Amino acid sequence: MNDDVVAALSDRLRGTVVGRRDPEYDEARALYNGMIDKRPLAILRCADVADVIAAVNAGRDAGLPIAIRCGGHNGPGLGSVNDGLLIDLSQLRGVRVDPASRTARVEAGCTQGDVDHATHAFGLAVPAGIISTTGIAGLTLSGGHGYLSRKYGLTIDNLLEADVVLADGSFVVASKQQNADLLWALRGGGGNFGIVTSFLFQLHPVSTVFAGPIAFDQQHARTIMRAYRDILPQLPEELGLFLGLKTVLSSPPFPEPLWGKRICLLMCCYAGPEEEGRKALAPLLDALPEPHFNWMSEMPYPAVQSMFDGLYPKGMQWYWRGDFVKSLPDEAIEAHIEQASRTPSELSLMHLYPIDGAVHRVAKDETAWNCRDATWSMVIAGIHPDPQMAGPVTRWTKAYWDAVHPFDLGGAYPNFMMDDEGDARLKASFGGNYPRLAAVKKRYDPANLFRVNHNIQPAA
Numbered sequence: 001m002n003d004d005v006v007a008a009l010s011d012r013l014r015g016t017v018v019g020r021r022d023p024e025y026d027e028a029r030a031l032y033n034g035m036i037d038k039r040p041l042a043i044l045r046c047a048d049v050a051d052v053i054a055a056v057n058a059g060r061d062a063g064l065p066i067a068i069r070c071g072g073h074n075g076p077g078l079g080s081v082n083d084g085l086l087i088d089l090s091q092l093r094g095v096r097v098d099p100a101s102r103t104a105r106v107e108a109g110c111t112q113g114d115v116d117h118a119t120h121a122f123g124l125a126v127p128a129g130i131i132s133t134t135g136i137a138g139l140t141l142s143g144g145h146g147y148l149s150r151k152y153g154l155t156i157d158n159l160l161e162a163d164v165v166l167a168d169g170s171f172v173v174a175s176k177q178q179n180a181d182l183l184w185a186l187r188g189g190g191g192n193f194g195i196v197t198s199f200l201f202q203l204h205p206v207s208t209v210f211a212g213p214i215a216f217d218q219q220h221a222r223t224i225m226r227a228y229r230d231i232l233p234q235l236p237e238e239l240g241l242f243l244g245l246k247t248v249l250s251s252p253p254f255p256e257p258l259w260g261k262r263i264c265l266l267m268c269c270y271a272g273p274e275e276e277g278r279k280a281l282a283p284l285l286d287a288l289p290e291p292h293f294n295w296m297s298e299m300p301y302p303a304v305q306s307m308f309d310g311l312y313p314k315g316m317q318w319y320w321r322g323d324f325v326k327s328l329p330d331e332a333i334e335a336h337i338e339q340a341s342r343t344p345s346e347l348s349l350m351h352l353y354p355i356d357g358a359v360h361r362v363a364k365d366e367t368a369w370n371c372r373d374a375t376w377s378m379v380i381a382g383i384h385p386d387p388q389m390a391g392p393v394t395r396w397t398k399a400y401w402d403a404v405h406p407f408d409l410g411g412a413y414p415n416f417m418m419d420d421e422g423d424a425r426l427k428a429s430f431g432g433n434y435p436r437l438a439a440v441k442k443r444y445d446p447a448n449l450f451r452v453n454h455n456i457q458p459a460a
Contacts, residue, residue: 005062005085006042012054015047015091028088029080034315035390036077040067040086047091049163049171049197056195057169059085060449067452068195070108071135075320076419079138081452089137092197097122102203103160108137108196113309115201116302125206125301127152130242130267132306137196142414142454143188143369145377147211147240147269147304150357152204156187156367157358161200164193167449175200185440188369189430190414192437192456193444210277211269211304212296218262220289221245221337225264227287228352229328237357239280240269245340245350248292249311258292260346274298311347312383319394320381321401322416323408324374324429325352332407339400344392347383350400352376370431371411378408379416414454426454435459 010017018028019042028043041064044055059066065084072079072090080086092109095118102124106115113132119125127148129139136155144155152158161175162183172194174183185193216224228243235241243266250259266284270277277296340350355374364372380400382393411429427434434456441448442458 002041002062002064005058005064009042009044009055009058012058013044013046013051015045015051018043018045029086030315031077031080032073032314033075033077033318034387035317035319035394038077038080038082040081041083043086043088045088045091049165052087052089052165052195052197053169053171055085055087056165056167056449059087060167060169065452066449068191068450070137071111071133071139072314073131073134074138075318075415076417078419078453084452087195089195089197095119097124097203099124104201104203106136106199106201108198110136112136112139113302113306116305119203120207120300120302122203123205123207124203126155126158126201126203128155128305130305131308131312132302133309136199138191139415140199141186141188141190141196145353145355145359145413147209148204148206148271149359150237150240150354151271153358153362154369155201156369157362158202158204159183159187159199160202162186162196163198164196166194167445167447181440182444185368185437187367189437189440189456191453192441192450194450206271206301208273208298209269209271209301209304210274210296210298212267212294212299212307214266214268214285214294214296215248215258215263215292216265216289217292218245218264218337218340221264221340222333224266224288225328225333225336226330227284228266229333231284231287232354233356235284236280238271239277240271241284241354242267243352245336247343247346247348249346255293261292262341262343263292268296269304271301315385316347317384317387317390317393318381319390319397320379320416320418321397321421322377322379322412323401323405324355324371324411324413325376325378325408326374327407328352328376329407332404335403335407339403342396344382344396345384345389347385348381348393348396349383350378350380352378364431365433365436368430368433368437370433371409371429374409377413377416378404379413380404417454419454426456430456
């Protein structure tokens, strides 16, 4: 029966169907996170919205589980499924910019780099993440924070409209005028409610930025983290600035004397000219010791967005945990420093991304993203290219999280959550918005067809 479903889809779709017998199957099913291995019944590379509708109808009618893959960066491997249909939207890569309205219509298979390339030609940008190979769909549906968030909010705060294929195969538009409850849920609630085939984003004037990393010896982490905590709220919102506890990679372009050294990193992006950026950073840098290096310079916005792409290729071992962080007391800083001194690889890290400024000016119930009163979004990631290191990087990440979580809020950014954290963690991440999300789920996907995700159960 399943073979019949795949055969019928091969005849019906304009895109390609990759089955288990096809020579490209293993390459096509490979996930970004090499720690996870899944074997879908077939991979449906959709060429258009009609293909998506046909794929949803076929999977539903056959009783097969469905997974959706767009950019393919999902950490816990939820962009695939065992013995089901993988609906792959990566061929849907169109971006249309309207410079008059400062909006962009973006198809769901686009990466962040696709969007940045198209919008930068007009001196515009949408707030998004920090790695250009990230899929814009998964990033958006779970919230989306990055260098521009302090000034222009989360990615979802700039989402005006979405085209969606629902579980019954129908096609709807979600906007403030049509299916407003669905738009509300899509703004942070993940892929629970349907398959988004395109997004309409509000853009902002961003072109050349003053950006780059500033690296300090990790022996100064206590001083740097305290200053970051105390001074960041006073700095202009044009300054996006995250903090990392990391290790200098033993490869160019890093100076060889620094290879393997543990560092406290400030990754900065000022949305404006260098002169203004230096003034904005001065109150913080004046309070800090001399860095190992300061590589800040003026550059096009897409350049800073793609700065880390080469460090995180597809197929490495990943295990990550996240938290929303309200405050950073000295006791929490000590716990961070202790755990960061035990990293199992040069790639393993902890990042603190600011959640303030424009993000705080949106009410907690205005979007599905609930944690508007957080100060940071934290991620701890154990990363290694060697499959033999899957156990050590997982154990380190869990131990680090166990040590700092008592100082944090209950929930986390869903894009920083694995698939083993439990329903309570998901409910804590959505807080008081969870019952409303469950009600929207019941309306648009009552049978929970779209369940290969951080799943929200339909209301009873």
